[in-house]
Amino acid sequence: MDYTIYLSTIPENQLLRIEEAKELYRRAFDNQLYYAVRDPDELVKLIKHAWQWDKNAMPYYYDLLLWHDVYDENGKKEDKMSFTEFMKKYRDQLVDNTGKPLVEPVVFKNPDMDIYLWDKFADLKYPKFAFQKGWRFSPCESDNNEKYLPCSDEQLEESIKYFNYALEGGYHCYEDLTARMLFQQGYHYKDKEFKKISKLTEYRKSLIPERLKLAIDYAEIMAEHSSIIGILRVTEAYLY
Template identity: 30%
Template sequence: MNVKKSMLSQRELWPIKYSYKIKERAWDGSIKDQDAFLALVKQAWQWDKNAMVHYAFILYEAEEQPEDRYITQEINDFLTKNKRRLVDAKGNLLESPELFEQPLYSVIALLADAGYPLASNYMRSRIRSNVDPDTLAFLPLSEEKRDLLVRYTTNALKGGFKLELELNDEILFPGASGYVDDNFSQMVRLSEHIETLSQADLQAAFNRFNAHALHGSSYAMIRMCEAYLHGVGIKQNDEMAYVWCALADKSYAEHRLAERDAAGWTEEAAETTLQNYNQELLKAIALRLDSQRQKNALLLLKQQEAEIITWDYAKWVSTLLDVPPQP
């Protein structure tokens, strides 16, 4: 089945962020706001890809509800009642695309494989890591599975999702995770799995780490430390390695109480592992710096800290970039 180009103009298409707002207004397990729901249906039936993703999920959720709630019937009744309002800008009656007769993830996969970011973001989350059932260690992904994951993540990035760290993990590490196992008990060292990557790939990964480090990511800061320590994608520099470890330490110290109050077990375990690894790196780097180089490192630390854009990484990374939708 082919994915058609939208009948709407570029300015009439819904950005991802706006499509979420309309869906939340329109639907809460049943039709919540009839005007918003009508608008969502009209967009979806005119092949607005972001609206189509939300509409497909709504149809799926309705089918999954107990039969005695009659949610699917509620939608069908609404569509019948509002048939004359389901028109395009010229007053032509709209019809539901045949695509919506397919199962949910067939719809999402078709849109994702056509390169649409919102659908790609959903599909990337369905690609599961290979986990050893006994040790919970992340096992290497097949080349086919990794390529698909990287493609979906790259497409999602084009829609404004800030997934650069996920993309780096998928490219740099065999299990597509920066941690050794599903318990987050140990980090995968950056220097261990880079032999097959080109210098251009390593530089691109460094730039992605740098962007997130400047917005307060402790994980990215530690990867920046490793990059400078081992010369991964950047010239080797012990002083700058120290700088990024020190900034990661500051980030952990400033936010650990708030994060522990809000985080689940896995997030707290990951933060603890990050901090332990960071302390290990700090001690190793300090031994390599004489007094003069330590002074230089402290000066660089002050300069680099002034360039941090925000320490509230969670807020920044969860905010979608405004990107024009694709037709």
């Protein structure tokens, strides 16, 4: 297996944005009902991007490889086109901008490679993957009363690092980021029912003034966009 992470051969201004890749996949393939091809032309476009190392397209191609097996196992339904049929009919259209036939990267041959790749993409600061990895380090444990338990500063700092990578890349993850900076549980709420909110005065013992100021700056941005949490935190900041 070649573990090299390659740069995309697609010009930067033609790479898919995060939401564009998501919508393209939604239009191209049905992974909820029929597990079949919706729009062959859109699927051609998606695969072209994925096979040329467009990082935002690659997760959806992996997803497609997973779900098309469900379709093939269950048999043909409602005269929908399976991925296998699609490849037989449209394989010759999978070419680069010069008309040269594309080759599926070897990483797609191993379904477990996506775990490795997503981890490395996050470390390279690709925003979608950094955001996902930030959640991986986020606290998720609760006690029998469904209250969030405190987590270590190390966990929170790792989560903050990757959320910052995501923020730099365009993800507006201010709410998640501020919660991890401010509170030992890493959440704005104390419970999973979202009924008991953590007060600003219940901040992490290790919180430094610079982080507190940054969190309030982010809260102001959130408040300007009508976030209830943002409005609350700014109000508390003035109050306390």
